[in-house]
Amino acid sequence: MKHVIVGASAAGMAAAEAIRKRDPGAEIVILSNETHPPYYRPLIPYLIYNEKTGEDISRQARLTPSNLDLRLGVHATILDSKNHILAFELADSLSYDRLLIATGASPIRPNISGLDGPGVFTLRTWADAEGIAKVAKDAKHAVILGAGRIGMKSAFALRHLGIEVSIVELLDRIVPQQLDEESAAIFAHTVADAGIKIILGQTFKTVNYEGKKITSVTLNNGVELKADLVIAGVGVRANLELATSGGLRTQKGLLVNERLQTNDAHIFAAGDVVETKDIVSGDPIVSGIWTNAVEMGRIAGDNMAGGISNYNGAFSLLNAMELGGLPVVSVGEVQALPGDGVEIYTERKGQTYRKLVFYGNRLIGLILVGQIERAGIYQILIREKADVSALRHELLGHRFHYGHYLLSGPRKADQYFMAG
Ligand SMILES: Cc1cc2nc3c(=O)[nH]c(=O)nc-3n(C[C@H](O)[C@H](O)[C@H](O)COP(=O)(O)OP(=O)(O)OC[C@H]3O[C@@H](n4cnc5c(N)ncnc54)[C@H](O)[C@@H]3O)c2cc1C
Missing domain, CATH: 3.50.50.60 (FAD/NAD(P)-binding domain)
Incomplete structure (x- = not known):
């Protein structure tokens, strides 16, 4: 089976790894229009002031499936989905049995006078x-x-x-x-x-x-x-040109089913190019999150190699960052307003801040500033749509831990943890 992957970043490289795992003998060609080897994109700001080198950000990506035909500096321009052929900018082409579109997204340039100029x-x-x-x-x-x-x-x-x-x-x-x-x-x-x-x-x-x-x-x-x-820095738009040239269905992103398969059964998609659904609200979203892209890549790759894995949606907001040495984590519906079943709990002490957003018996959103240690367990509660009514007191306190959750009933989270 010949697999071709367009895009050698979070989604594309994770897919290659998953294909290799299920089918060690598969032929995998992975194309990138960038000339640099795969790297961890969130760290590129550090290149600006030499805090990290190119080698650092490549190593940190941990995108290293073996035995790949990785072709850098190759821009795929036209998809002939009827004949399973992908054409390149330089008049070359490649056939495939299974194709993954993992072309990510590109920054938007608003239509402002001079904003498209040099500098x-x-x-x-x-x-x-x-x-x-x-x-x-x-x-x-x-x-x-x-x-x-x-x-x-x-x-x-x-x-x-x-x-x-x-x-x-x-x-x-x-x-x-x-x-x-x-x-x-x-x-x-x-x-x-x-x-x-x-x-x-x-x-x-x-x-x-x-x-x-x-x-x-x-x-x-x-x-x-x-x-x-x-x-x-005003946002990004999914790179849909290749998908559209092949007649694939798109809206804000490339449309896929639960197996991350497009409307062409031989073509899959993963990462920032995909339109998926928000795991909390169910609304359609295009994710802009590295870990979501990796997870989609793994699932799409497994399915391309004959597995049956489903993707249930992404957090539209799942972000951890540090600004000026102060860490912050935001997950889920952090902008919800109180009323209509939404209750909001906030607590601020100096530079430390905690916001928990509840909807009925569920936790649906979270902001932690300063002290972010418990972000992981809160995230699981949101993702699982867990009934936290019996845990409200512990959640609002500062000593909440996973044991409280386990003791409050049988848990899907056990499987989640075991799956790693
Ligand atoms: C500065 C910065 C900071 C970020 N910080 C965070 C963070 O803190 N946390 C977080 O979760 N996420 C962060 N992100 C977002 C994260 O990097 C993306 O969600 C992730 O990279 C998406 O991975 P992807 O594989 O879907 O697509 P991408 O990483 O966009 O990769 C797609 C690749 O496909 C290539 N490509 C596109 N079209 C073609 C074509 N036709 N032919 C060949 N190649 C093609 C592109 O050039 C690119 O190399 C950040 C992004 C940036 C830029």
Whole structure:
């Protein structure tokens, strides 16, 4: 059986590993249009200020299935699903028995005057980080559009190089998807302490140039900020071009069934390119989370090699990060408002914050700032849709542990733990 995988990142490499495990003799070709070897994408901001090397981020990816035909710098352009053929940019082609589309996502560039010019970067690839590092060497002022995960990580990286950094965010708080008002306020201090300027409720009107050199950014309110480097971090869009060329069904992402199979039985998909469902709300989502991509890759790969594994959906929000040395974990429905069965419990002590969101007898969301040790067990309760009514008291206390959960009845979580 010949397996072809497009995309050599979290989903593609996990799929290759799963195929190799089930079918040691299978032929596996894996294509990437990037020229760097597979690497752990969340760490690329550290390349900007040399905190990590390319070797570090490759090693950390732990994406190492053996006996692969890995082809770098190859862009798959056209899918002829009728004849099981994949065509490349350079007029070459490849046949397949089973195909995995793991093409991930690409940053969105809003339609703003000058935002497509030289000196404006997005941060998605190792090459992007190298490009930013090169320009950052001579930069004094950087302006970042978007105070989400990418914007914040970029800002801290550039501050490490001594660059004056401003972040411009349209909404009323930083990291608006992951944080609520209270936790955003805690991080606003951390960010200010790092010398990063935050401008809320604004966006770019234009990026201004002298010749090919950026000089400033003008905001919607007319304020002009000095700039010689600009980064746009306003979200990503699934890379669907290949899937669409093959007539596969797409919406926001590539549509798949529970086995991660597309509407063509020979073609599977995994990772950020897929439209799956939110495990908490059941709503359709396109996940942007490394561990979700790995899990989807494993399941798709197993199914491609003849297994029968199901994927039940992803957390639309499952994020752990550290900003200015302060850790935060957000999981599930962190923005839900109280009422209609939703109850919210919050507790703040200095730089430490805890928010638990309950819906009826279930825990559906969580933010932990500062002390994040119990995040894993909370996450299991959310994922399992566990009835926590008998545990409410322990959950709100600080000594809750897995034993409380086990003692409250027979548990699916035992299987979850045993599966590793
Ligand atoms: C700076 C940054 C920080 C992040 N931080 C976190 C974090 O803290 N936690 C977290 O969970 N997630 C984080 N993420 C998101 C995480 O990296 C992604 O969810 C994950 O990489 C998705 O994996 P994937 O395999 O689906 O796709 P991708 O990693 O996007 O890989 C897809 C690959 O396919 C290639 N490709 C696309 N089209 C073609 C084609 N036609 N032919 C050949 N190759 C093609 C792409 O170039 C790419 O190499 C971060 C991402 C970035 C950029």
